[in-house]
Amino acid sequence: MISKTKINKPSWLNLINIDSVYSFDKQRQVFSFISEYFRHRSHLAIADITLEQKQHAHTDQLTGAPNRRFISSHFLKLTASRPAHYLPLSILLIDLDNFKQLNDSYGHDFGDTVLIEFTKLLESQFPATALKARYGGEEFVVILPLQTTLEASILANRFRECVQNHVMLTDKHQRVSLTYSMGIAQANSVDDYNNALKQADQYLYSAKAQGRNKVVSVHDQHASE
Numbered sequence: 215m216i217s218k219t220k221i222n223k224p225s226w227l228n229l230i231n232i233d234s235v236y237s238f239d240k241q242r243q244v245f246s247f248i249s250e251y252f253r254h255r256s257h258l259a260i261a262d263i264t265l266e267q268k269q270h271a272h273t274d275q276l277t278g279a280p281n282r283r284f285i286s287s288h289f290l291k292l293t294a295s296r297p298a299h300y301l302p303l304s305i306l307l308i309d310l311d312n313f314k315q316l317n318d319s320y321g322h323d324f325g326d327t328v329l330i331e332f333t334k335l336l337e338s339q340f341p342a343t344a345l346k347a348r349y350g351g352e353e354f355v356v357i358l359p360l361q362t363t364l365e366a367s368i369l370a371n372r373f374r375e376c377v378q379n380h381v382m383l384t385d386k387h388q389r390v391s392l393t394y395s396m397g398i399a400q401a402n403s404v405d406d407y408n409n410a411l412k413q414a415d416q417y418l419y420s421a422k423a424q425g426r427n428k429v430v431s432v433h434d435q436h437a438s439e
């Protein structure tokens with residue numbers, strides 16, 4: 215004898231415990247379940263889309279790094295909610311040197327490859343707890359939680375050497391290396407963040423003015439130049 219559970223029906227119907235789908239009452243139950251099921255499914259689909267849109271809005275599409283929006287809408291909120299786990303923040307503002315020239319010499323596609331490669335270097339060389347974001351164009355920011363600018367400068371100079379020694383190959387097998395300039399400032403509170411960022415930008419400008427391939431913070435005697 216063929217049991218009732220073997221009647222052809224969509225597999226998701228097995229999710230409900232029904233002995234029979236024949237009585238009127240049971241049919242009503244089934245239909246109400248079906249409509250509930252699809253309502254639930256469409257809610258999940260909407261939730262998925264929203265999550266995907268959020269991810270998209272907070273991710274730099276070329277490099278996959280978090281973008282500037284991620285910092286304000288997530289990272290700073292997280293810092294505000296758990297200050298003891300994050301503050302002080304060291305803010306490292308990075309601008310790749312002579313990037314226009316690199317694009318002009320080797321092509322925009324190679325420039326894109328360099329930005330991707332640089333993001334990978336940031337990821338591998340800075341601690342996992344650091345936020346590494348593409349700020350826009352050839353500008354990046356690294357935020358180091360629980361670090362003073364003095365500690366951050368040591369890491370930053372080590373990374374500067376790592377980057378200048380890192381050789382990349384073009385599709386014509388030309389060897390290309392890269393340098394960057396950096397300004398570092400410290401935020402002791404979340405409210406301090408924007409001022410610290412401006413300060414880091416001034417130090418970055420100073421690093422460029424001093425000939426590039428340089429890290430400048432309050433500890434550098436030429437910082438005010």
Ligand SMILES: Nc1nc2c(ncn2[C@@H]2O[C@H](COP(=O)(O)OP(=O)(O)OP(=O)(O)O)[C@@H](O)[C@H]2O)c(=O)[nH]1
Pocket residue numbers: 276309310311312313314315317321322323324325326329350351352422426
């Ligand atoms: N390949 C590529 N280039 C980009 C991207 N975003 C910005 N750039 C280029 O980066 C270059 C930045 O040039 P500038 O602002 O003149 O700065 P720079 O040549 O790096 O000179 P300094 O900053 O003074 O050392 C421009 O030519 C932009 O077109 C990108 O996503 N991909």
